[in-house]
Amino acid sequence: MLNWEERKQMVKIANLYYIDGWTQQQIAKKVGVSRPIISKLLQRAKDLGIVEVYIKDESAHTVxxxxxxxxxxxxxDAIVISTVGLTPEMTKRAVGQAGAYYLSKYLKRMNVKRLGISWGSTLAELVKEYPFERREEMNIVPLVGGMGTQHVEIHANQLAYELAKKMGCKCSYLYAPAIVETKELKEHIVAMKEIASVLEEVKEVELALVGIGNPYRGSTMKELNYLQEDDLQNLRKTGAVGDIASRFFDESGETINHPLNDKVIGLSLEDLRGIKEVIGVVEGTHKLESVLAALKGKYLDVLIVDEQTASALLEER
Structure with missing residues (x-):
């Protein structure tokens, strides 16, 4: 049983998170504990009935x-998140929460041994929101190499590690950049024993979590200097409209013929199509053209998306 002080602390943390919109990291800093402890306390608050989460949409519009x-x-499956009254950051967190809930529910009914994850800020929100639950039989595999030394918290290796910690399971590491300087260097790296073995694991993934990027607007790859201005101009010329796990595709969802695609260390789009279940987790109408192309390319089985982007997708001919 909780004593009065413990219950008061739990209520305070729940209020900061659910009512005031603080992040788990902000609360952890204020309280003076680690973020995983805050995550555990929020989950316990739900388990004890201190917090009850209701999704209220009187018009049933999202359904x-x-x-x-x-x-x-x-x-x-499609999961649409209501964005009424939410800031972009709150929307991203809400989409991540929905992704975490969907994944947890999916894993309860399906026997998945190998789960793959790409990279990005929306997937990072999913991992933050994922509850602590034991899935010791699983192995989590990054679908693409690391993205440099900036924003390490959204790299595929880091997300695989964080999710594995929450599940109490193993994870693999792809110790290589996402994109290297030359095709020859890529061929040298992928021939290395440790890299090659992880890339084989990638091909055996049964369930994949992926984000979708727009190289021209809100691009993390551009922010991290993986894409320079001349790269963007060349991508436009070849008709690139989006990427999944740093692999670029055109408006019909087909892999573009561009040197950048030949220098990626990770899952190919062809191999992505071969995965039994692919869950796309996306936030933001600036990614509309990219998501539309991914859907045309038949890369996704499940789409978890915000309401505005969902509405825009349905307006497309």
């Missing part, structure tokens, strides 16, 4: 959007 997305794009 209707989900059904329309599933039908139009032949998806197994």
């Amino acid at each position: 209707d959007l989900e059904l329309q997305l599933e039908k139009k794009y032949e998806l197994q």
